[in-house]
Amino acid sequence: MIHIRTFTKIGFFTLLYFLAGCGKQSGGSDFDPASITGPFRWDRAAGETIKLHLNKHPFTESLVPTLDEFTELTGIAVEYSILSEEEYREKIIIELSSQSGSVDVFMTGPFTEWSYVRAGWLEPLESYLANPALTNENYDPDDFFPVCLTANRWNGKPGYSNYGLGSQWAIPVQVETYILAFRKDWAADLQLTPPGNYKEYYRFAKAMTRDIDGRRVHGVTARGIGTWSTIATGFLTGFASSGCRDFDDQMNCTINSPEAVAFTEIWIRTLKESGPLAWTSNSWYDTKEQFESGQYGMWLTVDFFAVGFENLEKSRIARKVGYTLAPAGPDGKIRSNMWTWALAVNRYSRQKLASWLFVQWATSKEQLRAAALAGNWNPSRQSVWDDPQVASITAEWDNYRAVVSENLQNHASVCFTPQPEVPAIGDRWARALQEIWSGTDAQIALDRAAADIDRIIEKSGMKALIQ
Amino acid sequence: MKQAQQYSSKRQILIWLALAGYAVFALFPLIWVVMMSFKSHIDIISPIPKFIFTPSLDNYKAILFGGQSTQYEVGQTDFLLYFKNSCIITISAVLLSLLAGVPAAYALARYRFRFKDDIAFTFLSFRFAPEIAVIIPIYILYQKLHLYNTYVGLIFVYQLITLPLIVWIIRGYFEDISVEIEQAAKLDGYSWWGVFTKIALPLVKPGLASTAVLAFIFAWNNFIFGLILGSSDTYPSTVGTLGFISYESVLWGQMAAATVITILPPLILAVFIQKYLVRGLTMGAIRG
Known part of the structure; x- marks a missing residue:
């Protein structure tokens, strides 16, 4: 009986130890993007491994076969998990709310970001974009349709007047x-x-x-x-x-x-x-x-x-x-x-530099062009939309191209009021x-x-x- | 006499018709899924349901060998991995539960000790709470213990499904065995281990088989543990089958083919041990 009691006590305190540990935030890294200086290099985070959580989507289908190219370019290994949308949304909430940094980069979009921003789960990306040591000079963020970038910004305050203000929480991969x-x-x-x-x-x-x-x-x-x-x-x-x-x-x-x-x-x-x-x-x-x-x-x-x-x-x-x-x-x-699927970085990621390099690579002109040719519609970049090979895909679809162009230029915005x-x-x-x-x-x-x-x-x- | 015979045969025919009608009603969803697995996408989405069509193995080829890729609708090729994962996790989880649960059930049925009923109730209570209610703490623990996305972790968490089932059902079977038989064995010189392995276990064998099959089916069908605590390497087929829901359409044919393959193991298992299953499920139904 004594043995059983001792065993029970050990088990109980072991459980308490783990549960107490779980209460702490495990690690949003203190990485400051402004601390990186010097010329841009793709291999700044070589040797690290990042984890992606992706929705079953044409973008994902086009991305996965090219991940080895990213590893070759940067020395960063990539692990990934893909789920269909409903299950994806359920699981990402559990992963982000655990604040364990178990996911580094994931797919999101305007309405869902509003919940995540209020919960403090997203890493703001504007300081990464602005730092030439972290962002390749060919990246050209101005090439994104302005409505796509705007849709992924928010200052965390409710009300339509706050739409498109504040930090850039994600980079769009389609619209x-x-x-x-x-x-x-x-x-x-x-x-x-x-x-x-x-x-x-x-x-x-x-x-x-x-x-x-x-x-x-x-x-x-x-x-x-x-x-x-x-x-x-x-x-x-x-x-x-x-x-x-x-x-x-x-x-x-x-x-x-x-x-x-x-x-x-x-x-x-x-x-x-x-x-x-x-x-x-x-x-x-x-x-x-x-x-x-x-x-x-x-x-x-x-x-x-x-x-x-x-x-x-x-x-x-x-x-x-x-x-x-x-x-x-x-x-x-x-x-x-409108809606954009976009890539965001987990605020509790312990590989933020590697994560940003991945986001940058996956949303580059070359990658998004390849994604569009593989069926990821509509492109979020103007240059990809204007690419003759990409444009030829829709040539026989009535006046699809003209209508979508008109919508993106003059009529599209997120029509929900920003709130979580x-x-x-x-x-x-x-x-x-x-x-x-x-x-x-x-x-x-x-x-x-x-x-x-x-x-x-x-x-x-x-x-x-x-x- | 003749009238009575006619009445009896008419009654028999009506019973058979009713049973046949019920069988069609019960089996229709399964038959429909099997038919879908042999249809083309156009036949599946036909506004008028098609019972006559040209069967094709394309859906099975796509899920087993990959290769179907048309614009958005990309065939999934990882299905075999998910199927293998399901086999590894479920079989191991049931074996582990039998190993730990059968002696526990025997102890709870035969021995007197403090908190016996509380312990038994605690086992049962694992089945009370919905899995989603405990999944976040388990997820955090698994991240810390590096059990996330591992077979060991999933086999361990599946004990929440299989162990209570095995302990509670087998306990009932042990309680149904007459104590006198065991006492007689002890008089013949058997130790408690001998009584357990040579007398009690063989007597509950049919019950053991039926409980193991039930536990297997429950574990095989589980979705939430695999979804949250597994990842691309360890997802079971329940999660993997959802991979056929693409962003803007469902690959019904491939999903049906995957479903047909996924239901085969529990089906085969149930057929092979049918003899034990019927006896096991009716054990204790008549008490004398």
């Missing part, structure tokens, strides 16, 4: 904006022109909904599951174009304002009358497959889905799709939401859309959602940071 993809063959048959505003959008969808060869086809599709992704794409683009915002300057939720209710009603009515029968279970993948299978007339969606639509082997609608800008709001303006609770708020908002689709009055559903969202913001302590 997506939202455009209207429609069946140009159907439009020609019906002598319709693409919609220029949301009333026309409703009528366009209605006219396209009909029987073809005894089979019902629908005028419109969209994502409809009860998560923030349903808000983030076409819906938010139409919402922002209609002059609506998710929050006012005092961070009061305004998704139930009169103009917001009016837009939401027309969006849902269009889907209800001309959209998929099970819209509320329409995921990203379902919607894409529906459209590619030739059953739907239009989709206000991510521009680069054109890669799938135009795939001659797998899509039934290749070369039958027209691309145009999203419909405008009542003031004639178009405000496309985008997923929670987006989930609640999406459920309100589902309620409206199921018959609840739009004003009532959005009032209830706005009240819940106000509570989320109140709880997050964001209001105390308003300036």
Whole structure:
């Protein structure tokens, strides 16, 4: 019995020792980028090993086969882990929140960065970019589309006036904006022109909904599951174009304002009358497959889905799709939401210099050009977008190139208000859309959602940071 | 008499029809996945579900040998590694649990000692909390102990799944064995070890087999431990199968092929020890 007690005590104190150790921050290194001087050298961190955590994405697919080239150039070994998006997002939060430096470089983007910045998990990169000892003179950060760099900056304060201010938290590797993809063959048959505003959008969808060869086809599709992704794409683009915002300057939720209710009603009515029968279970993948299978007339969606639509082997609608800008709001303006996948450095990484060298190499003109040629769309650099070989890929995709260029130059920005609770708020908002689709009055559903969202913001302590 | 026979045969037919209907209902998802694994992408996303199609082995070729790469949709070639990882982790975890759990179950069933019931309950309580509730502390511990992304670490953490199951179920089987048999063996000169290995263990063999299969299935299907505590080198096939969800589409055909291969080991295991499985699962059902 004594032995058992002694054994138990040893076990208990051993566990306490480890748990006590876990409470401490294990190591954000104290690396100061300004301390590095002299000429730029790729081999400054030779012999180190960095760990990447990557999302399953065309960028990743193009990056992985070239990692040996990076090791050869820098002497830095690279280990990596790849997961599909949902699991990726779950795991990266656990890794970053452990503050153990178990990951050095990872993929992220504007809305998720806002959570990570508030939690203090990201290394600001502007001092690396500004130091010629750390950044190759050929890197040319001005070559990135300005909207892509802006989307990855934030000063940590809530409110739309803070969008694009503050530190550079990540370097973009691709960009997506939202455009209207429609069946140009159907439009020609019906002598319709693409919609220029949301009333026309409703009528366009209605006219396209009909029987073809005894089979019902629908005028419109969209994502409809009860998560923030349903808000983030076409819906938010139409919402922002209609002059609506998710929050006012005092961070009061305004998704139930009169103009917001009016837009939401027309969006849902269009889907209800001309959209998929099970819209509320329409995921990203379902919607894409529906459209590619030739059953739907239009989709206000991510521009680069054109890669799938135009795939001659797998899509039934290749070369039958027209691309145009999203419909405008009542003031004639178009405000496309956007997203960039970008590379960030973990603040608790113990290999920050090596990590930055990797980010720099992976986002260089040469690497991003190779990535674009391997299918990583759209490029985040102007020079890659203008590259003749890259441009030739989209040559047969209707006027895709002109529409995306126009969006990137004049209409794209992140349409969520910067704050760290985008997923929670987006989930609640999406459920309100589902309620409206199921018959609840739009004003009532959005009032209830706005009240819940106000509570989320109140709880997050964001209001105390308003300036 | 004739009427009664007719009634009985009609009743029999109805029962068979009902059973056949239920079998189709229960097996349909599996049959559909198997069919998908032989379909092309166009057939899979066809608006009208296709039951008749030209079967192809392309999905199996892609996951076993790689090579399918069309624009965004890149075939995954690491599936065999993930499958091997699943085999190593699950088989080792079940063996370790049997090694540690069977004597523990015997002790809990036969011996009297302080905190006996508390210890037994503690084992059971490992199954109460959802894995996600404890995963962050375990992740941090594993980083510190260098058990992250190792087979040893995963085999160890899988004990949270397999050990309570084995201890609790086998304990019940040991309790069902008559104490008199063991006492008789002791009178014949057997030591406690002899009683345990020569008398008790052979008597619970069917139960042991069925419990081991159950533990194997639970461990084989686990997702969260592999996801959080493993990495590209050690992901099990449950995590690896998700690799067929690419950024903007799901490679349904390849995922179905991977699913078919992944369900084979538990299926084969269950078929091979079916004899023990039925006996094991019904042991203790009738108490005399």
